[in-house]
Amino acid sequence: MEAFISRKRRRLSPEVTPPSRRTTEDDEAESTDFKLAVLASLCPDWPQDVLLESLLACDGSVEQAANALLVSASAGPPRKRPAISGHQSSLVSFTRPTHSNGNVQSSLKKVLTQKGKTLHVYAPEDVEAHTPCSIIHNFLSQDVADALLRELLEEAPSFSKETFTLFDRVVESPHSMRFYVDSLAEAQEQKTRYVYNGSSIADVAQTTSEMLKVSTLVKDAVNQEIGRRQQYRNPGGVKLKFQSAEQWQPNASFVNCYDGGKQSVGYHSDQLTYLGPRAVIGSLSLGVAREFRVRRIVPSGDTSTADVQGQIAIHLPHNSLLIMHAEMQEEWKHAVAPAQTIEPHPLAGNKRLNVTYRCYKAYLHPKYTPRCRCKVPAVLRCVQKQAATRGRYMWMCHSGYTPGQTGCSYFEWAALDVDGRPPWAEGYKANANVPAAATNAEP
């Protein structure tokens, strides 16, 4: 088992989190998260901090940690955490000076996100100051939110949990989901042509009428937030290198259902293969309030930022729209933590429904993207930790990151222009995905 966990290309979480749209890291530091995710799926009753303690106490052995927890469970119940229904006023308002230009200083970040600590944020200005996300509370009118929630509650029984084989046991992923696209033609394309880590998705649904109505509201809000945040963060309002210059236009979504506090999703980044670099995602939460955790990926060997490895818990109440901005998938990881207690919602009971609106790029259709030697469309990934190549994008065989699958060692630096477009896209300028020192040279 230990070999399975620690061998470099065999310890990643696609077997734990659904393989379809998530990606995890390519280096050693990731193994703790992977082990934690495995441990959480084996011991779903235990809070993350206890799982981590147990893992550390057992020198990283998931099997020993799981056994230790099962033994101690027979001696008493796991430690309870409080429900996350409380209110916190803005940290920014009373702790951080405001500049004359109205921008807030994020000097607290360092202090509040130390390794091993969790900073809980509730107010939109705190979410914005401490994370690459923004949040809009009470996003929809109550009638629209209720109508969408009712519709999704009717859909939820058709969602499925991914299963994976672990230590000769079949384990279920800790929540259920379904993939939706806006047109029937796209649904057909998705089932037959799109490949997610080596296989296609059999169950692709058409976006429901309420989801579609809300999609236009999400589109406007996300585009407005992208613009506002760019002004706020970057002088002159410049987008990030590789971020698309086009309007954000949602056309697909993963809908997640967390039925009760035990259901969760482990730390991951969303896969970029069809979204492209610097993707933006609009994530609408309905029903039970849950904690969305984020943590920055620290480059290997970077000791100066070692103290910012703490995680930040963003409180996601019913009817809130969280926007994951362009920094998020490349530089941060996110998770929905298990909750020891939850406050039931009048319509949803113990369920949280979450729609992650996404913008699939036509030029990243698998009919255009490179294929590896197994003849399967390659996966687009960004180097997240290795200091020398951090931030560079590559096409590679899906199998390198899918435990248990055999494949080839296909790897190629991706040619992408400053707007994240590949050479076959209309308007492609020049390859900007090159080593920092050789901006004119091909990799």
Ligand SMILES: O=C(O)CCC(=O)C(=O)O
């Ligand atoms: O449930 C959420 O808020 C996040 C779900 C998520 O990370 C995903 O769908 O990739």
Ligand SMILES: [Fe+2]
């Ligand atoms: Fe995600």
